[in-house]
Every structure is written in C-alpha cells, then in structure tokens.
Amino acid sequence: DQSDENFAAAAAAGGRITPEGFIDEDFEDTLGSPATEVNTQDLVDTEFKDISKLGVIQVVGDDRLGRKVIIFSACRLPPSNTLDHQRLLKYIINTLNQYVENDYVLVYFHHGLNSKNKPSFAWLKQAYSEFDRKYKKNLKAFLIVHPTKLIKALYYLFRPLLSVKFGRKLAYVNYLSELKSHNLFLDQMPIPQRVREYDERQAHIRDFGKNNLPNLEPIFIDDSPDADLPYA
Numbered sequence: 001d002q003s004d005e006n007f008a009a010a011a012a013a014g015g016r017i018t019p020e021g022f023i024d025e026d027f028e029d030t031l032g033s034p035a036t037e038v039n040t041q042d043l044v045d046t047e048f049k050d051i052s053k054l055g056v057i058q059v060v061g062d063d064r065l066g067r068k069v070i071i072f073s074a075c076r077l078p079p080s081n082t083l084d085h086q087r088l089l090k091y092i093i094n095t096l097n098q099y100v101e102n103d104y105v106l107v108y109f110h111h112g113l114n115s116k117n118k119p120s121f122a123w124l125k126q127a128y129s130e131f132d133r134k135y136k137k138n139l140k141a142f143l144i145v146h147p148t149k150l151i152k153a154l155y156y157l158f159r160p161l162l163s164v165k166f167g168r169k170l171a172y173v174n175y176l177s178e179l180k181s182h183n184l185f186l187d188q189m190p191i192p193q194r195v196r197e198y199d200e201r202q203a204h205i206r207d208f209g210k211n212n213l214p215n216l217e218p219i220f221i222d223d224s225p226d227a228d229l230p231y232a
Helices: 004-013 028-030 040-045 085-096 121-130 151-159 164-169 178-184 193-208
Strands: 055-064 068-073 104-109 139-145 170-173
Touching: 040 085, 055 085, 085 121, 121 178, 139 178, 164 170, 170 178, 178 193
Parallel strands: 068 104, 104 139, 139 170
Antiparallel strands: 055 068
C-alpha cells in the first residue's frame, strides 16, 4: 500500500525503520555535522600562515608550576629581506594576548642569530614599546639560552632603561640542561636541532677544556663571523 511505499522510499533515502515502524532519520547527515571547535591560536595561525609556518614562536605547554611556556627560536628567522617584520610583531602580540592574563614564561634561544636574519634596532625598539605592562605583569621569567658576551654587555649598558622588576625576571641559561632548574620539562620542548648541536659543542668545551681537544674537529660558535650580535 501507500504506507509501505513511503517506508521503502525513506529507507532508500538513508532512513532507518525502527521496530515501532517509525523512520529514524540521520539528522547529522540531514543538518550537517556539528562545527569543529576552533581555538584562538588556530585562527591566528591561519591569518598569519606565512609567519606561523616558520616556527619562530611556539607555545609548548606548561612548566612544573603550571605556567604557560612560550619559546622564541632565533635560528628559525629567515633572512630579513624576506620577512615582513610588522606581521611578525602582530603574530607575536596575538599569540601572547591569549596567555598574558595568567603567569607565563618566555624562553629565547639566541643561537642562530646573525647579520642576515636580524631585525633592525628600530623594530626591536618598536616591539619593546608595544609590550607594555599588560605583557610584563604576569611574565614570571625571561630566559635567554646561550647568551653571548656581547648580549650580556649590552644588557648592563641599557640596564638603566629597564625596570628593576623586569631585570629580576631575566636569567641567562648557558646550557640546555640548566632549563630543568627553571622548572621546565626539557624533553617536552621542541628545541631546534641546530640549537641542540650547538649545546653539545659547548658542553664539550666545558667538560674537557679547549686545551684538551687537539684531536677534535674545530668548534665553531656559529655559522657566520658576525653571529655574535645582540639582536637578529
């Protein structure tokens, strides 16, 4: 009869006939699957896809004290003439904005900074002015990994321009193993391979001394003669 024909048509269209004789329609197929949840960082990464893919700045979870950890890898900066530094700054700001209302930690891997990929001093000055009290209030530690002597000298030179509180948050980390003493999970951090290799070379120098390495290959501080620059 007509009723049977209707059931058959519904079943052919994808409906399921229940024991009670009613059609159990697949509403997800009919109405569409629920929208996938998209977090803020996904939106930022999409808007700044050209910057995000570089991996210069990464959010890597929490430390032992539950503080968000954000790392900046200088070695992943491309040549300055190929990078839009204003977009880089906007990407950094939009990333930090998601976490600055709570305690967080910044880890800066300095190795790999050189004359080819360094931003201008004017850009650094602009960036510093952008990061007002909102960003500094809950910053609990700013760790500079593999600092050079020049960076340390410049810090003392410009120290009068920095707040006392900010100075207390800054710490130099000479070896990756020292990050553990700063409540970080070293094995969970996506440390660039280039930084790891540099750290191993520096550890050899520390453990054996320069005068006791006659049979080892020469140890280079970086890939270019002007890599020891305070900014890049």
